[in-house]
Amino acid sequence: MAKFDVEEVMAELRERIIKEQMRPGNLQYATYYYRRMIQRLSEKKELVIFGAGKYGQGVLDVLRLERIGTIACFCDNNDKMIGTCIQGVEVLSLHEATKRYADACYIVTPIDYENEILQQLLCAGIKSENIVIYNTRNTGMVIG
Amino acid sequence: MNKIAFVVQRYGLDVNGGAEYHCRVLAEHMTVLYRVDVLTSCARSYTPWDNFYLSGVERLNDVNVYRFPVENIVDSVLLDNLSRRFKSGDREVEEQWLQERGPYCPALIAFLEANADAYEAIIFFTYDYYPTVKGISLHLKNSILIPTAHDEPLIYYPIYEDVFRSAKAILYNSVEEKEFVIKQFRTDTKPSRLTCVGIDIPNDTDELPQRLQEYQDNYIVYVGRVSKSKNFCELNRDFIEYKKRNPSSLKLLVVGKIDEQMPLLYSEDIIYAGFVSDSEKTAIIKNAKLLVMPSLYESLSLVILESMAVRRPILVNGRCAVLKGQCIRSNAGLYYTNYFEFEACLNYMLSKSDEYTQMCDNGYRFVTEVYDWNQVVQNVNSLIKEIVASTV
Numbered sequence: 386m387a388k389f390d391v392e393e394v395m396a397e398l399r400e401r402i403i404k405e406q407m408r409p410g411n412l413q414y415a416t417y418y419y420r421r422m423i424q425r426l427s428e429k430k431e432l433v434i435f436g437a438g439k440y441g442q443g444v445l446d447v448l449r450l451e452r453i454g455t456i457a458c459f460c461d462n463n464d465k466m467i468g469t470c471i472q473g474v475e476v477l478s479l480h481e482a483t484k485r486y487a488d489a490c491y492i493v494t495p496i497d498y499e500n501e502i503l504q505q506l507l508c509a510g511i512k513s514e515n516i517v518i519y520n521t522r523n524t525g526m527v528i529g
Numbered sequence: 530m531n532k533i534a535f536v537v538q539r540y541g542l543d544v545n546g547g548a549e550y551h552c553r554v555l556a557e558h559m560t561v562l563y564r565v566d567v568l569t570s571c572a573r574s575y576t577p578w579d580n581f582y583l584s585g586v587e588r589l590n591d592v593n594v595y596r597f598p599v600e601n602i603v604d605s606v607l608l609d610n611l612s613r614r615f616k617s618g619d620r621e622v623e624e625q626w627l628q629e630r631g632p633y634c635p636a637l638i639a640f641l642e643a644n645a646d647a648y649e650a651i652i653f654f655t656y657d658y659y660p661t662v663k664g665i666s667l668h669l670k671n672s673i674l675i676p677t678a679h680d681e682p683l684i685y686y687p688i689y690e691d692v693f694r695s696a697k698a699i700l701y702n703s704v705e706e707k708e709f710v711i712k713q714f715r716t717d718t719k720p721s722r723l724t725c726v727g728i729d730i731p732n733d734t735d736e737l738p739q740r741l742q743e744y745q746d747n748y749i750v751y752v753g754r755v756s757k758s759k760n761f762c763e764l765n766r767d768f769i770e771y772k773k774r775n776p777s778s779l780k781l782l783v784v785g786k787i788d789e790q791m792p793l794l795y796s797e798d799i800i801y802a803g804f805v806s807d808s809e810k811t812a813i814i815k816n817a818k819l820l821v822m823p824s825l826y827e828s829l830s831l832v833i834l835e836s837m838a839v840r841r842p843i844l845v846n847g848r849c850a851v852l853k854g855q856c857i858r859s860n861a862g863l864y865y866t867n868y869f870e871f872e873a874c875l876n877y878m879l880s881k882s883d884e885y886t887q888m889c890d891n892g893y894r895f896v897t898e899v900y901d902w903n904q905v906v907q908n909v910n911s912l913i914k915e916i917v918a919s920t921v
Contacts, residue, residue, distance in 0.1 A: 387884075388887070389860060389884045389887035389888060389891070390860065391856060391857050391860050391862070391863060391864070392857065394863060394877065394884070395863065395864070395870075398863075398870065398873040398874065398877060399870070401873065402869045402870065402873060407869045409867070409868065409869075412770055412868060413770055413773055414766055414769075414770055446866070446867065450867065450869070
């Protein structure tokens with residue numbers, strides 16, 4: 386009998402989830418808003434997640450589960466976050482992100498700061514068709 | 530016999546709450562070495578604080594309990610407004626917020642100020658309520674903090690910097706809690722110990738309460754407050770999705786008080802057992818397939834240790850560093866970070882009988898080795914002796 390090891394079993398289960406192509410969009414609790422959003426994001430060539438906190442990281446998890454692999458970086462206003470790496474994705478300042486990824490689609494994730502961030506992105510020269518407000522509360526994915 | 534004191538927001542046999550329960554069992558076990566006093570409020574409820582118990586002294590399981598009245602009851606609108614103004618760093622706003630958050634017991638603080646020297650150590654439970662914040666800010670030479678801290682928005686409020694800075698020593702509940710607190714408050718130079726609670730292996734009956742016998746051996750169990758703060762909504766949703774995708778007669782049995790205004794999704798597969806006695810709770814866990822814990826914010830989950838003590842594996846939220854750490858260290862269950870992992874873990878645990886047995890045995894071994902009360906009492910005592918020696 387093989388010795389049970391939590392991490393080994395978790396790795397095995399995660400591999401199976403990837404292999405079986407399980408996607409959150411297939412779950413019954415995924416909302417129409419969520420499905421449309423994922424479809425839209427999957428059509429974009431390059432994505433920048435604005436906000437490297439709880440909501441931004443949640444979006445990264447979801448995009449990975451949906452097999453959307455075009456994430457260029459995080460972008461954040463918090464000096465403490467800039468220069469760090471979250472789950473293999475670099476966190477850049479707004480200035481640096483817009484310089485490197487001027488034509489990317491920017492996903493605004495922080496809840497309650499949408500207007501301020503939208504304004505920042507427009508002022509930084511990002512076209513409005515390349516800005517997506519991702520409201521986690523509307524997706525059915527996260528509670529609270 | 531020398532004296533020690535515990536300071537905690539609520540205390541009593543019928544007080545709900547993990548930290549309050551933790552305080553009570555530790556205080557009772559410390560009576561083998563010390564005369565133990567507990568300084569607390571008259572409150573039984575915290576939503577809002579009340580004056581349920583009479584003020585004065587009561588003897589409870591060899592512990593002297595000193596209760597002080599709550600001077601004001603929480604005004605939630607005012608508290609909310611104050612919370613919004615908090616980021617300004619205005620000390621006056623912070624003080625007002627702390628009083629409103631409660632339990633506001635100035636008499637407890639006055640007692641502490643007058644009598645602190647009578648105790649070898651004063652052990653403050655939980656970092657966030659008025660008695661700890663004001664008590665520890667007296668800069669007592671013998672203060673020990675059991676923060677029960679976790680990465681939650683509250684801990685970033687500036688007022689709590691002083692709490693961690695003023696504590697002379699710290700007792701942590703888990704490796705993850707210690708790492709988080711050291712990173713956040715640079716407390717690495719303070720004397721400290723790890724593990725300040727033990728688990729008794731229950732000898733209670735195995736028999737399920739009559740009303741639940743139809744679910745015997747065919748359910749997973751959640752034990753705790755049925756509230757948003759415990760992330761129960763996510764479990765509620767995930768279990769319903771699980772049953773749609775994996776039809777069976779499996780139930781989720783929910784033990785605990787349901788919070789007011791808690792939005793619950795209906796499912797005939799979710800059974801609410803309400804608030805039960807300790808022995809019923811043990812029997813319910815013993816008869817379950819496993820115990821599930823969806824909470825995101827824990828410094829320690831006693832109920833998962835209780836589950837291991839009765840040889841039941843655990844399925845925990847891996848987005849909570851403490852729960853994930855305990856799961857990995859004990860090797861007594863699995864953890865999930867999204868719905869698909871929840872489903873995969875649950876199916877694995879329900880279908881792999883050899884591995885399931887190993888998880889049960891691993892958990893039992895972990896609890897008996899790490900959470901033995903004799904060791905815990907010696908551990909806490911060694912910290913008390915260390916701070917006493919440092920003040921001589």
